[in-house]
Amino acid sequence: MRNGEVSAKEVCEEAVLCAEELNPSLNAIITPMYDLVDKQIKGITKDSPLAGVPMLLKDTHHAYKGTPMSQGCEALKGVVADHDAEIVRRFKKAGLIVIGKTNTPEFKIGYITELKAFGPTRNPWDTKYSCGGSSGGSAAAVAARIVPFGSATD
Amino acid sequence: MSLLKDLGHQVEEVYPDLDETEVFVNLVVVIAGHVAAKLEEIKTVFNRPVNKKTIELPNLALGAIGRKLSVVDLIRAKESWRVAGAAMGTLLTDYEMNLPGVSIFHYL
Numbered sequence: 001m002r003n004g005e006v007s008a009k010e011v012c013e014e015a016v017l018c019a020e021e022l023n024p025s026l027n028a029i030i031t032p033m034y035d036l037v038d039k040q041i042k043g044i045t046k047d048s049p050l051a052g053v054p055m056l057l058k059d060t061h062h063a064y065k066g067t068p069m070s071q072g073c074e075a076l077k078g079v080v081a082d083h084d085a086e087i088v089r090r091f092k093k094a095g096l097i098v099i100g101k102t103n104t105p106e107f108k109i110g111y112i113t114e115l116k117a118f119g120p121t122r123n124p125w126d127t128k129y130s131c132g133g134s135s136g137g138s139a140a141a142v143a144a145r146i147v148p149f150g151s152a153t154d
Numbered sequence: 155m156s157l158l159k160d161l162g163h164q165v166e167e168v169y170p171d172l173d174e175t176e177v178f179v180n181l182v183v184v185i186a187g188h189v190a191a192k193l194e195e196i197k198t199v200f201n202r203p204v205n206k207k208t209i210e211l212p213n214l215a216l217g218a219i220g221r222k223l224s225v226v227d228l229i230r231a232k233e234s235w236r237v238a239g240a241a242m243g244t245l246l247t248d249y250e251m252n253l254p255g256v257s258i259f260h261y262l
Contacts, residue, residue: 073196075202075204075209079200106210107189109185
């Protein structure tokens with residue numbers, strides 16, 4: 001990407017296509033942000049260290065302004081963040097493109113990602129198995145090669 | 155362990171110098187306190203209902219426990235984490251890595 005052999009738009013579109021194909025069987029991404037990708041790409045500075053690299057955010061702590069953050073909880077469904085978390089601000093500054101938010105157990109408590117509000121996330125290596133937790137959505141998405149990395153809290 | 159040994163690692167089953175039950179109880183105390191505060195936030199800041207339909211039962215239970223605990227309970231539990239951290243730090247002066255999943259399985 002830095003050498004211009006492939007554009008941020010091409011890489012992010014591929015990540016979104018991969019997410020759309022794989023996520024229905026994994027339930028790793030609970031809040032797609034695909035419609036925000038183009039706007040984010042236009043806003044990046046090309047000499048940022050990770051300019052145009054797609055990533056995912058765990059749906060707790062890592063608030064992204066204007067996007068829902070439910071913390072895995074039915075009671076918090078539809079609560080929209082009114083600010084960027086510091087880590088998200090730094091992700092943006094580094095040029096990363098957030099394509100969605102990932103599943104986590106309620107209040108991120110648990111070694112598995114099986115919650116009532118959004119349903120369980122599956123292990124991409126074998127969907128009969130657990131993906132672990134509490135950053136299970138990010139872990140499953142990375143293991144499925146949807147994105148090179150996702151945020152987590154361990 | 156046998157898989158790791160086959161891969162060439164030197165693997166030993168060792169235990170840090172701490173009371174595992176105390177560590178586990180103090181972990182629950184802190185988590186229960188945080189859950190109680192979170193449920194309070196959901197009610198008072200977000201004006202959302204807190205009940206069996208909106209919160210998972212284990213977290214309702216943790217929240218109820220957290221409400222019964224005192225500030226002293228919370229601080230003592232957090233201080234015990236430092237003791238546990240020091241014990242783990244001592245252990246890791248002799249070893250490069252531990253497998254916490256194995257440890258957790260042992261606790262449970």
